[in-house]
Amino acid sequence: MQDFAAGRIAQAAMDELYERALEDTIRQFEATGSPVITDGEQTKPSFVTYPIHGLENLAPDGAIIQFADGHVRQLPRLTAGPFRYRTYSDAYLTHAKKYARVPLKQAVISASALSLLYPQEGIPGYSDETFLADLVDEAETDIRRCLGKGAHTVQIDFTEGRLAVKLDPSKNLLHHFIALNNRVLDRFSEAERMRIGVHTCPGGDQDSTHSADVDYAELLPSLFDLKVGNFYLQLASEKDRRRVLGIIHKHALPEHRVFIGVTDPIGSRVESPEEVRDRVLEAAEFIPVGRLGTTDDCGFSPFGDDLSTARETAFAKIRARVAGTELAARKLGL
Numbered sequence: 476m477q478d479f480a481a482g483r484i485a486q487a488a489m490d491e492l493y494e495r496a497l498e499d500t501i502r503q504f505e506a507t508g509s510p511v512i513t514d515g516e517q518t519k520p521s522f523v524t525y526p527i528h529g530l531e532n533l534a535p536d537g538a539i540i541q542f543a544d545g546h547v548r549q550l551p552r553l554t555a556g557p558f559r560y561r562t563y564s565d566a567y568l569t570h571a572k573k574y575a576r577v578p579l580k581q582a583v584i585s586a587s588a589l590s591l592l593y594p595q596e597g598i599p600g601y602s603d604e605t606f607l608a609d610l611v612d613e614a615e616t617d618i619r620r621c622l623g624k625g626a627h628t629v630q631i632d633f634t635e636g637r638l639a640v641k642l643d644p645s646k647n648l649l650h651h652f653i654a655l656n657n658r659v660l661d662r663f664s665e666a667e668r669m670r671i672g673v674h675t676c677p678g679g680d681q682d683s684t685h686s687a688d689v690d691y692a693e694l695l696p697s698l699f700d701l702k703v704g705n706f707y708l709q710l711a712s713e714k715d716r717r718r719v720l721g722i723i724h725k726h727a728l729p730e731h732r733v734f735i736g737v738t739d740p741i742g743s744r745v746e747s748p749e750e751v752r753d754r755v756l757e758a759a760e761f762i763p764v765g766r767l768g769t770t771d772d773c774g775f776s777p778f779g780d781d782l783s784t785a786r787e788t789a790f791a792k793i794r795a796r797v798a799g800t801e802l803a804a805r806k807l808g809l
């Protein structure tokens with residue numbers, strides 16, 4: 476990807492590399508036995524910028540996200556309206572379906588993350604409210620197209636939830652984010668929302684986080700206000716998992732399915748199936764097994780240029796997740 480960006484690889488050659496990476500990822504992912512897979516986001520520039528990559532109304536100097544190890548990621552800044560996506564996620568889904576034989580979960584970015592593109596000083600002739608209305612339309616379209624193309628579930632990446640509490644301990648920003656995402660979710664039926672989920676984590680880039688120092692308890696109760704049926708929650712990397720599970724138990728609604736993170740994509744040590752099993756059994760003390768599922772804490776490389784986790788490590792962790800989940804299911808008599 477770096478060679479392509481620097482002009483050392485032609486578009487056709489890059490496309491061929493993407494194609495092979497996609498095919499290989501899906502083949503290896505299916506081989507883990509995971510009942511639902513993803514395309515590994517192999518061809519996205521990042522989990523957050525895929526819809527806007529290549530737009531001309533952007534400048535590079537947008538909001539900065541600070542990570543614990545000192546590195547930063549900077550979002551682009553919107554310079555003019557109207558705001559439209561250039562790429563919708565169903566493009567990735569359609570592509571992945573060429574190779575996949577098992578159901579696919581498709582990740583989309585939250586409206587709240589993209590709301591950070593709008594500059595604090597405003598844009599002449601394009602108000603904040605108009606921008607948000609356009610953004611809500613586009614985020615709805617992004618989800619709807621994936622549902623229409625047969626995604627098993629659509630996962631909204633909401634990694635800025637915990638970060639919002641860090642940036643604004645009064646939680647006004649968090650509540651603003653939740654309300655904005657619910658403006659999108661309000662447009663879907665109950666049945667559609669059962670196929671929509673939300674992922675949260677403290678960020679995971681170059682083996683570092685942006686908001687792990689924020690108490691999960693500050694985020695979780697509000698998170699369950701999001702009008703979705705599925706929650707994909709980072710948990711493996713939490714220090715006190717039982718406390719977090721207690722909060723989930725208290726705030727998740729009876730119709731919510733909860734997928735707990737049982738592998739940590741940031742650590743290089745591969746979890747054992749027995750370790751995963753024990754994490755599931757622990758969670759089953761708090762969440763009814765009919766509503767409990769497992770997931771990885773986060774993606775293994777949310778930004779396309781993050782090489783910190785080897786493919787072999789990622790797949791070994793996914794294999795442990797699948798094997799450990801099966802061990803737990805047997806133990807639970809499922």
Ligand SMILES: [Zn+2]
Pocket residue numbers: 634674675676677678679772773774
């Ligand atoms: Zn994540």
